[in-house]
């Protein structure tokens with residue numbers, strides 16, 4: 001996992017710029033980890049500043065997998081699968097949360113990031 005417990009809490013963002021061949025649509029897939037005491041927060045993904053995925057999480061979701069040694073602060077692993085119209089030559093992707101506490105209290109992480117593109121036919125560029 002990239003980020004996670006004691007790493008990515010309040011204010012943490014993962015950003016990546018990816019050069020792409022001519023295309024008209026992109027799809028982003030990844031695994032998003034919610035760790036520990038998320039007291040009413042959302043995780044999200046943006047492309048060019050537009051939110052293409054978000055999900056609210058709660059403290060007790062869903063089982064204890066990792067994070068701090070407080071059994072009632074649970075872990076939830078979800079699959080992100082989002083698609084958006086996109087034609088720019090560089091995709092500007094940001095993954096984050098609206099967490100407001102330190103990463104030993106509430107944190108997030110990602111793994112298995114995939115970017116797919118719908119390529120243009122030769123006639124469209």
Ligand SMILES: [Ca+2]
Nearest residue numbers: 037039105106
């Ligand atoms: Ca908290």
Ligand SMILES: [Ca+2]
Nearest residue numbers: 039100101106
């Ligand atoms: Ca909080």
